[in-house]
Amino acid sequence: MAGTLSAGDGRRAARLLAPAYLWLTLAVFLPLSAMLFFSFLTAAPFGDKPVEATLSNYRAFFETSTYALLLWKSIKLGLWVTGACILIGYPCALVLAKQIRGRAREALFLLVILPFWSNSLVRIFSWAIVLRGNGVLDRALDAVWPGDVRLALMFTPAAVVIGLVHSYLPYVILTSYLALQAIDDDIVEAARSLGARRLTILWRLVLPLSLPGLLAGAVLVFVPVVGSFMEPRILGGRFGTYYGTVIEDQFVAVFNWPLGAALSFILLAVVLLILGVSSPVLRRGMQ
Amino acid sequence: MTRHLFLSSLLALSATGALADEIRVLNWQGYGTDLGWAVEAFAEATGHSVVHEYFTSEQEMLTKLRTNPGAYDVVLINAAFTRQARDEGLIGAIDTSGMANFGTVADGFLESELVIDGAVFGVPWTWGLTSFAVNTAAFETVPDSIEVFWDPAHKGRVSIRDDALEVVQFGALATGQDINDIADLDAVEAKLAELMPQIRTFWSSENDWNQFMAAGELDVATYWSGSAARSADMGLPVEFVVPKEGAVAWLDGLSIPDSSTKKEAAVAFIDWMIDPEFYVGWDKEGAPASANAAAADALPDDSFNKRVLGDPDVVARVTFQAPVDDATREKYLALWQGLKARQ
Numbered sequence: 044m045a046g047t048l049s050a051g052d053g054r055r056a057a058r059l060l061a062p063a064y065l066w067l068t069l070a071v072f073l074p075l076s077a078m079l080f081f082s083f084l085t086a087a088p089f090g091d092k093p094v095e096a097t098l099s100n101y102r103a104f105f106e107t108s109t110y111a112l113l114l115w116k117s118i119k120l121g122l123w124v125t126g127a128c129i130l131i132g133y134p135c136a137l138v139l140a141k142q143i144r145g146r147a148r149e150a151l152f153l154l155v156i157l158p159f160w161s162n163s164l165v166r167i168f169s170w171a172i173v174l175r176g177n178g179v180l181d182r183a184l185d186a187v188w189p190g191d192v193r194l195a196l197m198f199t200p201a202a203v204v205i206g207l208v209h210s211y212l213p214y215v216i217l218t219s220y221l222a223l224q225a226i227d228d229d230i231v232e233a234a235r236s237l238g239a240r241r242l243t244i245l246w247r248l249v250l251p252l253s254l255p256g257l258l259a260g261a262v263l264v265f266v267p268v269v270g271s272f273m274e275p276r277i278l279g280g281r282f283g284t285y286y287g288t289v290i291e292d293q294f295v296a297v298f299n300w301p302l303g304a305a306l307s308f309i310l311l312a313v314v315l316l317i318l319g320v321s322s323p324v325l326r327r328g329m330q
Numbered sequence: 331m332t333r334h335l336f337l338s339s340l341l342a343l344s345a346t347g348a349l350a351d352e353i354r355v356l357n358w359q360g361y362g363t364d365l366g367w368a369v370e371a372f373a374e375a376t377g378h379s380v381v382h383e384y385f386t387s388e389q390e391m392l393t394k395l396r397t398n399p400g401a402y403d404v405v406l407i408n409a410a411f412t413r414q415a416r417d418e419g420l421i422g423a424i425d426t427s428g429m430a431n432f433g434t435v436a437d438g439f440l441e442s443e444l445v446i447d448g449a450v451f452g453v454p455w456t457w458g459l460t461s462f463a464v465n466t467a468a469f470e471t472v473p474d475s476i477e478v479f480w481d482p483a484h485k486g487r488v489s490i491r492d493d494a495l496e497v498v499q500f501g502a503l504a505t506g507q508d509i510n511d512i513a514d515l516d517a518v519e520a521k522l523a524e525l526m527p528q529i530r531t532f533w534s535s536e537n538d539w540n541q542f543m544a545a546g547e548l549d550v551a552t553y554w555s556g557s558a559a560r561s562a563d564m565g566l567p568v569e570f571v572v573p574k575e576g577a578v579a580w581l582d583g584l585s586i587p588d589s590s591t592k593k594e595a596a597v598a599f600i601d602w603m604i605d606p607e608f609y610v611g612w613d614k615e616g617a618p619a620s621a622n623a624a625a626a627d628a629l630p631d632d633s634f635n636k637r638v639l640g641d642p643d644v645v646a647r648v649t650f651q652a653p654v655d656d657a658t659r660e661k662y663l664a665l666w667q668g669l670k671a672r673q
Contacts, residue, residue, distance in 0.1 A: 080625065109663060109667050109668045109671045112672070116671070175547065176545070176546070176547060186377045196533045198530055267366055278532075280529070280530060280532070281526060281529040281673050282673050283532075284671055284673060289667060289671075292667075295386065295387070295493075296387055297387070298387055298389030298390055299389075299391065
């Protein structure tokens with residue numbers, strides 16, 4: 044198709060695409076390149092203090108094991124959260140797309156999207172109220188369970204995972220739902236009429252056909268979770284130091300923008316590398 | 331009476347400064363200068379209006395001064411940063427001769443970092459302690475040693491502020507070292523590493539601290555003296571402790587940027603800020619200790635600032651924070667980040 048575009052079509056396409064590219068340039072490319080520029084300076088270029096070009100901000104990452112350790116911690120967190128989102132979200136999407144019809148589906152769909160309508164900070168603080176010692180969850184369990192129940196979930200890595208899964212679950216459900224919705228019911232019927240069992244249909248038919256949506260959802264969750272800082276800070280307590288919180292510290296607490304920018308670009312590079320390495324798998328799944 | 335004195339002294343000042351000015355103050359949010367009633371009283375007496383801008387770290391404050399010359403007329407600078415600000419030419423010497431209240435500023439504070447070579451670069455305003463407070467419900471007798479943080483009985487019920495400098499100086503006190511000249515940093519790191527499993531969470535703001543205490547999450551946590559007074563006023567069962575190992579004291583001064591074009595109005599505002607009448611009003615809402623001896627004396631006897639910080643035994647145990655250079659700061663930050671990363 045693309046090869047058959049006439050000159051006029053090309054010009055029209057360029058005109059139609061221009062606003063999108065202009066927006067990308069203004070909103071993504073320019074701020075990012077400013078940060079990239081900062082990351083090679085000795086100090087943020089505000090004021091009279093002379094600044095010089097340097098690579099020391101990038102070198103700082105390799106000088107101590109702290110940053111690499113934190114990055115690995117954040118990647119593990121990303122894998123945990125993505126895994127939990129898939130395990131919870133995919134079955135939800137499956138039920139929504141294939142089992143429930145009519146008004147009930149609309150209502151459930153609304154419930155899925157509802158978290159998106161509230162501010163993420165409000166959501167996380169609500170979790171803090173639920174999870175903390177003597178909080179809503181502890182009291183509710185105490186009321187129905189004999190004996191003294193103390194979950195002590197607040198300020199643990201588990202609390203961070205719970206908060207992040209709740210925040211990002213809708214991505215997996217929505218993308219999986221769209222992919223599942225597109226599967227023709229007749230194909231499933233055909234498989235069933237040929238004697239395939241339910242698990243076989245799910246494993247050999249539904250899952251491969253909906254994999255593009257599931258993988259897109261997984262990527263949408265993994266990438267922001269690796270850089271997350273607000274949820275670990277509030278829910279993680281002394282375990283809540285991750286790569287993202289250290290970047291935030293550079294910008295907010297110690298005012299070392301160049302180091303913060305350099306750490307951010309290292310994160311970007313590592314995430315791109317991970318996606319690049321897994322791209323053969325992703326591409327096969329997307330087809 | 332004092333009000334009358336204040337008004338007349340301000341009137342005398344404003345008579346020389348021709349017209350009403352709008353002065354811009356750079357400070358932490360909610361730190362005294364932006365109290366509504368105080369700003370109104372100042373505007374009423376002098377005609378000068380006050381506009382505020384806030385910073386969230388000392389580095390940000392310095393950057394704002396560097397990037398916006400002429401934008402600010404009064405700036406709050408911690409004594410540990412005053413010399414740096416002066417060396418960069420950001421703040422100028424203050425003419426204190428016109429200040430009605432400067433005469434009663436305690437002598438000790440005039441020998442501080444705020445006065446350099448006899449010139450006043452920051453008017454001593456408030457001071458306070460960084461130590462700790464305990465939940466009185468969790469202790470039969472209030473502890474007198476910093477070792478309570480390492481007590482296994484309080485494991486998982488302890489908190490410290492997520493701030494590298496504060497944490498390292500806390501470790502220095504616990505290992506019996508000088509907070510301004512830490513000889514054995516490895517000992518501090520080892521001591522802090524032992525502390526980490528005791529900690530429930532870190533706190534970062536007074537609001538955090540109050541919430542954790544109110545929810546009964548903590549038995550003992552590092553805290554600031556002024557904040558402890560406010561928390562106790564709110565009805566939380568907390569008691570501020572200055573342990574036998576000592577505590578870190580800090581001093582905040584009000585400075586005038588060299589680039590300010592409204593220095594007279596700025597001087598008048600600072601004079602009001604160290605006025606005993608203002609301070610007594612502020613203390614009711616929870617203030618740090620005043621550097622003005624007359625203001626401190628004007629407090630009622632049961633006020634926290636008079637009861638705890640006015641005690642000579644306490645004063646003998648505290649060490650004022652000296653300036654910290656960037657290299658040391660980075661070293662502390664690396665130590666603290668390393669400890670946190672290994673959790």
